[in-house]
Structures are given as C-alpha cells and as structure tokens.
Amino acid sequence: SAVISQKPSRDICQRGTSLTIQCQVDSQVTMMFWYRQQPGQSLTLIATANQGSEATYESGFVIDKFPISRPNLTFSTLTVSNMSPEDSSIYLCSVVAGTEAFFGQGTRLTVV
C-alpha cells in the first residue's frame, strides 16, 4: 500500500492568485497522477506527473494553468495558476503501487 499526504487540506484564495498543492508519498512510486473533482462531479484526470520529465496533460488541461513538478519518486506539486472561481474544486493526488491506485484526502480549493 501507499500513504499519501496532501497539503494544504483546504484553502480559500483570491482570484488571480496561484496555489501550490503538495503531495508526499511514504514510498517510492513510478506513477503519480493529479485529479480534479468539481462540486457534485466525478474525478477528472488532469495530468500524469513523470519523474525526470515534463508532465503529460489530458485534453482540456494545459501546463501554463496547471504546472506540475516531480523532483523525485516520493513527491509532486500541482500549481493552480491565475485562479478564477471556476477553479473551485477538490484536487487529488494519486499514486499506483502494484495493481492498486491510492489517493490522498484532497485539497478543497475555494476561489473568491
């Protein structure tokens, strides 16, 4: 299994600012993913965070808006840039260990 710690757990931010979310895993993992869950919706994959290379983004998500870092096999950050109220969501980090995916508790972001 894998234990994931996400910070912050929640934040309220002003529009136009940026927030960096941290994801720390208790073991080395190859694959890390970032998801967004908008209010009342299911999870949507933002990007795959690759160690040693640029992240791979899903359709509808771009690096300028959601820059991602993956400096090592236990840590990643997601930045939500130039925020607007439409970015209010829960952002979740996920890792794969073996055949299972594990999730952090998420970061609840409210943009005002």
Place this chain on the structure above:
Amino acid sequence: DAKTTQPTSMDCAEGRAANLPCNHSTISGNEYVYWYRQIHSQGPQYIIHGLKNNETNEMASLIITEDRKSSTLILPHATLRDTAVYYCIVGNAGNMLTFGGGTRLMVKP
C-alpha cells in the same frame, strides 16, 4: 469516456447485503475491474479489484460474469458508514483510472 455504466443511486437497509451492479461490455482482455468508494469530502478509497475470477476481501466481494461484461460488488452487511459514492472502473493494472459517475449508495436504518 468512462467504460462503465452504473445506476445513479441505490438504497439499502442497514444490515442487509448491498449489491451494486456495473456494466462494462467493452472491457478488453487485460483490463481489471476496480471498485472504489468516496465518502463525502474524502479521497477515494480502494475496495477490491479482479480480472476474471470472483474476489473477496474483508470489505466486500466482487462477482464478475464469465464473459466479463458485467460485475457486482457485494457489501454483505451494509452499515450506515457504507453510505458513499461507489465507482466501478475498468483499466490496466498499474495505470491511471478513468472515473465515471458512480452509484450513490444510501444505507438507511
């Protein structure tokens, strides 16, 4: 697009078995069936997964049809704490998961 179809919502009486169906008619040979649940305001929690054989663990049982086109998650004795959104997902082992809408299970006293 998600590869699974689930009922939007279901009710279950406390103490009874909750049987959650899932259709995945386009599943390919190397894809697993995964079940996760999400209790309000928390991250998704792994429940169980299987390839073609039925599986059981301390949380639930997973019944996969012989043609693998559908499956059922069984919570043998549902409690109020099992109220959650249950996601059935098909995907390759060790890869990212594509979530559908899930089933909102309400366990009632």
